[in-house]
Amino acid sequence: MSSVADYPELSYIRAVNLALDESLQTHPEMIVFGEDVAIPHGPFGATKGLLAKFGDRVFDTPISESAMLGAALGSAMGGMRPVVEIMYADFLFVAMDQIVNQIANSSYVSRGMLKAPLVIRTQQGHTPGACAQHSQSVEALFAHIPGLRVAVPSTPADVYSILKASIALDDPVMVFESRKLYPTKGQVAVGQDDSGIGIAxxxxxxxxxxxxxxxxxxxxxxxxxxxxxxxxxxxxxxxxxxxxxxxxxxxxxxxxxxxxxxxxxxxxxxxxxxxxxxxxxxxxxxxxxxxxxxxxxxxxxxxxxxxxxxxxxxxxxxxxxxxxxxxxx
Amino acid sequence: MQLSLADHYREMLIIRLVEEQLMVAMTSGLVSGSTHLCIGQEAIPVGACSVLRKDDPLIATYRGHGWALARGVSPVDLMAEVMGRDSALNGGRAGSAYLSAPLNHFYGENSIVGAGVPVALGLAIACQRAGDGRVPLVSIGDGAMNQGNVHESLNMGSVLEIPMILMVENNGYAEMTPSHALTAVPAIARAAAYDIPGFETDGNDPIAVASTVAKAREIALAQSTTVLVEAHTHRLAGHYSGDVQAYRPAGELQEKHESCPLARAEEQLTQDEVTQIRASVVSYIAHEFAAATQIPAPSPEGAFDYVFSS
CATH class of the missing domain: 3.40.50.920 (Rossmann fold)
Structure with missing residues (x-):
């Protein structure tokens, strides 16, 4: 095990990329999909290199957030571990039904027989010049819904460990990243576990x-x-x-x-x-x-x-x- | 394996009598809230399930009791769930309109019109990647053809080459309004729009449905594509249990009853077959209903469990 001093300094977006890469290696049932995530490497580079490394486990979808998130739920109930990228958190509203009425209910109503081990990755917040439909911070709306776990990581270290822990979990998790934070750098405890789901x-x-x-x-x-x-x-x-x-x-x-x-x-x-x-x-x-x-x-x-x-x-x-x-x- | 008409008839009659028993239970105050009955549409789940694999994932709508029963859910479990009892299905958490039977690969009804289609697409992705020849079927009504997520899913199923069957049960009414008043083109026309195979079938004939679904399933797998099936039928109940159906033209219900799947099967079976099957199913459902009423209400202590799986 490397000492703390040896942990690499990574940008937030690179930490996301590393968490996805390592998780794809750990979980053979994991798939990654969304708009522009495979061939174009993701609009912000979160999925860079993953197509080359993991082939068709990483794929592009049409601009159809409802179908994407419904497909996340279905594939998760069918034994896969999907991680879906929603390009801007503002676009979640296109697919609210799939999140709120479908994904959030599956475990409870089936008494845990239907599991939805899926992660919705998105990024949110304002950056200069972004319009009102690309600037919202919407995490509270989802915290309101029973059955969803909601994370808002603020550092490269946290986004890395939170993503890995969320992907390994058998529950639906929404991870709200930030494009403002994507270039920021920090030491990342590569290979170390997260301090705990729900822990501040x-x-x-x-x-x-x-x-x-x-x-x-x-x-x-x-x-x-x-x-x-x-x-x-x-x-x-x-x-x-x-x-x-x-x-x-x-x-x-x-x-x-x-x-x-x-x-x-x-x-x-x-x-x-x-x-x-x-x-x-x-x-x-x-x-x-x-x-x-x-x-x-x-x-x-x-x-x-x-x-x-x-x-x-x-x-x-x-x-x-x-x-x-x-x-x- | 093709089932005989007598076998289909028995299955359809189980669905019809369960639905009618639930109507009686409602008037006796044994069912809280509303239900959406599939009376008149029994041939579609029965015909389809007779040719699907038992492990082909299935998703239906809130009018889905027939799909659950055709997939092997026992009437006692279904009726207990509808009556809010501690049923073997969902322990009273789902009720009439959102029940599921994961052990039967029935991923459930859905109370949001059209919303099961994207979920089925995901199940289809999982089946395709497992490579074990399973093909999901998702059933919706004709009214759901005007939901955006259905179109998103048909397009995605087409371009990503996902084997899945979309069954459109065209029962004449989009909830309480005639379908033709609300829909620009027939459901089947949407297949061409998304460059996927589409078939129409007689939804009041279980054998026709079985043959169409078998063909759709084969093509879905062989061509790696989503396939649309439009089954023409007629809903003989209201949209929901309290629906007085004032929107129906005079005489429509009686006319449609005469061409319903049960009436049509009865014309082709012998009087003896009909009498014998009917007596057996009537007694079976009475027994199952009595058993369902013996199942207690769920314990409120459990109401906090399973918000999360882990």
Whole structure:
């Protein structure tokens, strides 16, 4: 086993590619399909080289998200382990029936006799110039549906281990990647297991404030804290990694010590998953939760122009200001 | 193996009497909610299942009791599931409209019109890759031909060369509106549109259905393609159990009853055969129904299990 120092530095997208490659070797029943994933190597390169290496286990499909996701469920129930790429999370809405009415129900209604070991990989969020139909962060909609596991990995290490663990699992998992994060680099524990389905990671410990975040918003929190937000105070940062099922016990333990909670996500604040985090903590901790805030998209569709997008999406400045405010209480 | 008309008749009569027994159970308050009965359409599942392999995956619609029974699900299990009991099928989790029997390779009914077709395509991909000669069949109604996912699946099944049979049960009504008022071209015309073989068959004749499905299955495998079969039939029940069917022209039901699969088979069988089969099936279904009513309701404690498999 290699030591931690030996772990390679990989980009997020390369970590995705490696997780798929290794999983295709581990699971002979695994297949990979989607729009442009085989011959064109995937629109973002996630499936680069897989066709050459694994032949027809990697194949292109028509632009037909319903048929793709129905085929994922059927092939999974038929003994395969499909991993489907949905090019943009916004396109999931074309195939909501297959996800919500078909995939999510199969285990429960059949009392576990029909298993759906499938992974829906997609990427989401805004990048400059992207239109409102290519910019949404939609993870909360799927966390709302019983029977789906939902992950939002924020680092190359996490996307690698979460994907591998999800592919090995006999449940449907939705993994929300981020094209903004695809070029970012980090050390990846190649060959090591994930720290656990549904398990969050504490990025830094602290006693005065708990910040819960995931996906692209983690970088905003890290930058805010690194630039001195809440200077003098001790801040705990938790990357949730999974929002369904989610690591509520870790968050509750943390807030029971700090008494203050900030949740930061790129998705819309209204009915976003931050609301679930805050309400769970409020229900469980009562008055021990002294103060809480949520930061997310400010209730608009995401505009294309960077000048407008900056006004409605979460920013480092908004995180810093919320941290300052919370620490006043 | 071709079944005799008498064998087909017995199978069809089991379906008819189960559906009629469920109607009675509904009026006695033994069934919660609504059901979608397949009365009049019995020849299609019976004929098809007589020539499919027992392990060919099967998917039906919410009007799918006949498919489950034709695939070998026992009436007691089916009726218990419809009555919300702790049935051997789905323990009351599925009910009338979403039941499945994985051990019989019946991947289930589907309560979303057309939605079983993409799922069947996936099963077909798994069968094709297993290379063991299984061919899935998915049944939909004529109304489902106007769902986008059906078209996506026909196109994908065609271009990716996936062996599968799409059975379109044209029963004259898309839910409660006559099919012809809502559909630009007949279902069979869509086969040519997707460059796949298509066959029409008499959906009230189990032997015609069996022969067409056998041919479709052979072609699906030999040519590695999805095949469309349109079976012409007529629904003799409402769309759902409370449907008063005010939309039907006067006299239609009576006329269609005279040409239903059971009436037609009875014309060709001897009076003795009909009497004997009928007596045997009537007593069988009464016994199965009595047994189903003895099955208890599921324990609420189990209601939290299996949201996930692992």
């Amino acid at each position: 990671r504490t990025i830094q410990t602290g006693d005065d404030l708990t910040v819960v975040t995931w996906g692209t918003a983690r970088a905003l929190v890290e930058e805010s804290v690194a630039s001195g937000a809440g200077a003098g105070a001790s801040i705990e940062v938790i990357d949730l990694r999974w929002i369904s099922p989610w690591d509520s016990s870790r968050v509750l333990e943390s807030v029971s010590r700090t008494g203050r909670l900030l949740v930061v996500h790129e998705a819309n604040t209204n009915a976003g998953f931050g609301a679930e985090v805050v309400s769970t903590v409020a229900e469980e901790l009562g008055s021990r939760l002294r103060a809480s805030r949520r930061i997310g998209l400010l209730g608009t569709p995401v505009p294309s122009s960077p000048a407008l997008a900056q006004a409605v999406l979460p920013t480092v400045a908004r995180v810093t200001s919320a941290i300052t405010e919370l620490l006043k209480d």
